[in-house]
Amino acid sequence: MRNVNGGLTVRFTLNGEAVEIRNVPPMERLLDTLRERARVTGTKEGCGEGECGACTVLIDGAPSVACLVPTCQVDGEEVVTVEGLAEDGRLSALQSEFLAAGGAQCGICTPGFLVAARALLDANASPTRAEIREGLAGNLCRCTGYQKIVDGVERAAEQERAGDAG
């Protein structure tokens, strides 16, 4: 898979669709591949060192900061960004409850929070508020004080449980 110029060809699934990216330098960040090459810009850069979580994506279901992941590492894997959270073109329960609760203000951290919350709810369908805080502790928000983010995720979990029961 090495190209003539030393770059790599990387194939992975992005939000359910197969993508092939050519000429990827070995240390190119997944964040840049997504934003600059695939032009999927919902994933944000807040710090570039894995501290703020604005670039959180799911790699085979695990929340990962895309600024610290070389793109070549996701070859053959499944990557989900915020753009992959809507269901059939409609907001998912997580997105709509997060929004209704007031979890998004400026919105720059929102994609990372939603992706991290998706991973949290996939692992634990009935998290306590303390568990929600723990699960989102890798994501920084400066607008909300986190209260309404925790509210939104809590409400989304209730919705999803109700949906599963129904």
Added chain:
Amino acid sequence: MIVGSSPPRLDGADKVTGDAMYVDDLQFDGMLYGATVRSRQAHARYLGYELDPDYDWTDITVVTHEAIPGGNYVALMVDDQPALVSDLIRHPSEPVVLLAAPTREQAEEARAHVKLLVEPLPIVVDLEAARAGAGPIWGDDNIISHLEIQKGDGPGCVDKALAEHPDAILVEGRYYTGAQEQMYIEPQGIIAMPWGKGGIEILGSLQCPYYVVKALAQLLDVPAAEIKVVQAVTGGGFGGKEDYPSIISAHASLLALATGKPVKLVYDRAEDLSSTTRRHPAITWHRTAVAPDGTLLAMEVDCAFDGGAYTTLSPVVLSRALIHGVGPYNCEHAMVTGDIVATNTPPNGAFRGFGAPQVCFASERHIDKIAATLGRDPVALRRQLALRIGDTTLTGQTLETSVASDEVLDVALEASDWDRRRAEAEAINARGGVPPADPIPGMGTTGRLRGVGMSFFFHGAGFTGNGEARIKGRVRMEVRPDGQIVIYSASTDIGQGTRTVFPQLAATTLGVGIERIEMHTPDTSVVPDSGPTVASRTLMVVGKVVEDCSNALKARMGFEGGDWDAAVDAFFAGGGDGSVELEYQTPPHVEWDNETYQGEAYPCYAWACDVVEVEVCPDTYETRITGFWSAQDVGKAIHPVLVSGQLEGGSLQALGFAVLEEMKFADGQLTNNRMTNCIIPTALDAPEMDMRLVEAPFAGGPFGAKGIGELPMDGGAPAVLAAIEHATGLSLDSLPASPEALMRAAAE
């Protein structure tokens, strides 16, 4: 009634799907990437630059101050800050040379191959030394701005009161708060593009589009009409994107004009932290003559604010600080003085609260000190001293309406169950602290000490004095033949919810559904100048103009409810003009003397009381905030979810300021310029917040709403330190209350 309900924010769907386009998400054909070569010395003569002869400069454009067509300064208040250094470097992150390259990586790489030739000069970075005239490095005394406010006896009032009242007690204190970073999660960024005939279009992350127009028209020596500034979706500001975007816009514009191409200039986090504005470090001294019954006989307050190397907005920060200098308390005689002092550090600037958090920290700690000196209960003393209807503020303003001091105290104390909670903490501490059976990770094994503290505070809403009369904020609204109503305003939504609450105001006033209302993007080629998005003014002041425009349209159309589409059709069939543009009408009673600082400093104040519970580890001195209750007066909650979100977010910024946010410097240069070491609270650091809205309506605001954007920033820190004192007996008078600071206090 749409006002008072909480529909999902209208820009929210784009924010939860990733569709919202922030400046760094935007790409244009042929776009280049800019980079800024900065000084490293805090103070030096600039002699020129050298380009590495071994580096390939073929694709790189280099721009210096010589490319500036107009005056080499960033137009704001005083023209002392150059857009690019020409001869003297005054702080360690000053822009000197600009580069543009085809890729971000090339721009970054080229930056390392530019060498600045400098001759270092002695630096002045200590605030008190600078105030005493060290250097000097600015003017002939380092004093950028000086201000005094007097009430009653004014100068010498404390000594006079002590002489006249032999039983009076003198209470003195010195209080310090350090620099604080706004830490919006989206770093600053601008795209500049050639526009029209020699003009420039700016697209960027910013709060105040018309500030940028003013700065660029001067810098580029073109008429203001040749400058078009458009706000991109903006990832937080908190004041940090008030004035600095003018500098980035200046740089990006110079590169765009030099290359004829769009230029993107987006800072990485380190550059943003090192170079852009922060909250002013400040020292505040209090001298108070107190009667044995607690009456504040006379107060002297003196502040030194570190302005950094240039004037920027600092004189206005000082003004707001001093007006809030004695807090929301009655005191017949006062002398409040302050200086903005120049140092060889990047200019400090706007950050939510704008001078008030520094002085509020001082005055609330000082009231606690007075209570302790007199052996008084801190709540009872505040209740005794609080300003109420009919009382007179520091500037001689008699409060006639919209005062919520009793309500916020009552609501917050009841919500927190203050008396029981205080007593319980004392009982727990008497038994050796919180049992280890209830562990908090990282908080040691022996009993944690619990404490409960509070603060009481107010914040003036809108611009100071006659500021609004001078600015004359404008809004235009148009009814289109299809029945849609468009609001044109330069007020930016930086997360606080302008793009939702303005439509709520218009829909409710007109009596139509909110889906009928659209807000035009803030674009200075289309929207009128509503004034800057600052000073807790957007909803209260510009929102009032939205309400006025809505009423004017309604009257012109003769619409009294019913079928809107039919009314629109009839209006346009009759040749109606669906456009109305109005400017803000200052309430008639506002009288203000800008020379003496006497009169109505603000049309109204917002009031608040915070209660904080902490636990402190006696081994590590780490503080955990375990509870937060607050009552904050918003006049009228137009959108309860958005407004409580503002209050919670602002409160956490204040709690972070109290215990963990600290910026560290060496020779004027920030040493912790990364999110890893310049930390802000996470969801685990944040307590559950019980935020209670109190509504003391302000007749001059839309539906009674008053400005509250900054209010929640003012009171958190002193409440935390009061709680720590309750827990440990350690009385701190500086921020942050880090484990190191508490350990030092314990050793004394």
